[in-house]
Amino acid sequence: MQLETLKNQFEFYLKQRGCKITKSRFDIIDVIARYGSHFEIEDLVNWITQENKKIASRSTVYRTVKLLQEFGAIREVIKLNNRTIYEFIAGKPHHEHLVCVECGKIIEFNKEKIEELQEEVCKEYDFVPLNHRLEIFGICSDCRSKKDENRKPAPVSKSDT
Amino acid sequence: MQLETLKNQFEFYLKQRGCKITKSRFDIIDVIARYGSHFEIEDLVNWITQENKKIASRSTVYRTVKLLQEFGAIREVIKLNNRTIYEFIAGKPHHEHLVCVECGKIIEFNKEKIEELQEEVCKEYDFVPLNHRLEIFGICSDCRSKKDENRKPAPVSKSDT
DNA sequence: AAGCTATTGCAAATGAGATTCATTTGTTCT
DNA sequence: AGAACAAATGAATCTCATTTGCAATAGCTT
Helix, strand or coil: CCCHHHHHHHHHHHHHEEEEEEEEHHHHHHHHHCCCEEEEEEHHHHHHHHHHHCCCEEEEHHHHHHHHHHHHHHHEEEECCCEEEEECCCCCCEEEEECCCCCCCCEEECCCCHHHHHHHHHHHCCCCCCCCEEEEEEEEEEHHHHHHHHHHCCCCCCCCC | CCCHHHHHHHHHHHHHCCCCHHHHHHHHHHHHHHHHHCCCHHHHHHHHHHHCCCCCHHHHHHHHHHHHHHHHHEEEEEEEEEEEEEEECCCCCCCCEEEECCCCCCCCCCCCHHHHHHHHHHHCCCEEEEEEEEEEECCHHHHHHHHHHHHHCCCCCCCCC
């Protein structure tokens, strides 16, 4: 199973780094892999608390999230206002995000051509890319239709004033 | 002159919004237009303090920066750790950034094709884009050559041990 | 099991940015 | 010009995400 492989790799990584294999770390990678395509620190705390009936210390979550970023299982994808949204990437091809500023919905997309063009740019500037983030902020179709409804509070077809 | 035009437009914008024409606001747009291709709040505070011999209140700077974003003269371009870097955009064509994680250097680039592809994606998802941000984090050539030097501390050609 | 070291959890610190409110300053009206 | 009102300012305070110091705890090694 995928999740087991991931955990094994993580264990290997931790040992390599001289880090210890602890329950918290595996609890965290576990909920991320099962629940979390996109998540914030707060989500992790909630998920773990729900499952384990034990509050995960926020500091440990922060520390582990950093570790998991270095390991490469997750990455910061969205920075909006003072919120940081991470995503679980294990195995997924790189992709970018549309972020609805009304409802917060996140739509993933993948445009190979954009990636290629980025590589091209980096070569031009003799720049070695480590990672990148493309965020398109805007309004999704759902929110737009909701707005349209609000703009027509008294449609002719309806009965009363 | 460019700067005057900008200030006039800003004045017009403020009046439209029912805002007042104040010295602080013009001090701020002034230093941005003259000094600041890329800047942080802290930079604005410093520049204004240096020029005016009067400390600009941080709150006013924050408030004005928000106003200038709405006006469209500046935008948030980089979010790295807990730092927000803005840039002065008046008139500039939209462009993206390479950010060196070693030295903090920012390289601007413009790839029309990337913009077009983004539009395409938005259409696909029936998403109306308001703005976007593409950050490529990596290591610039300067920093790479510095690193290489450090890796060869005792080149054979040099004389002593 | 002992002993060492990394990890944890808590509480306190930090730091960017927002907010409150009394005072000041633009703007408008006469 | 001056009165009257609304908006802007600065200082202090607050908020909220994230980090850090430290004492207690838990993995690992032998």
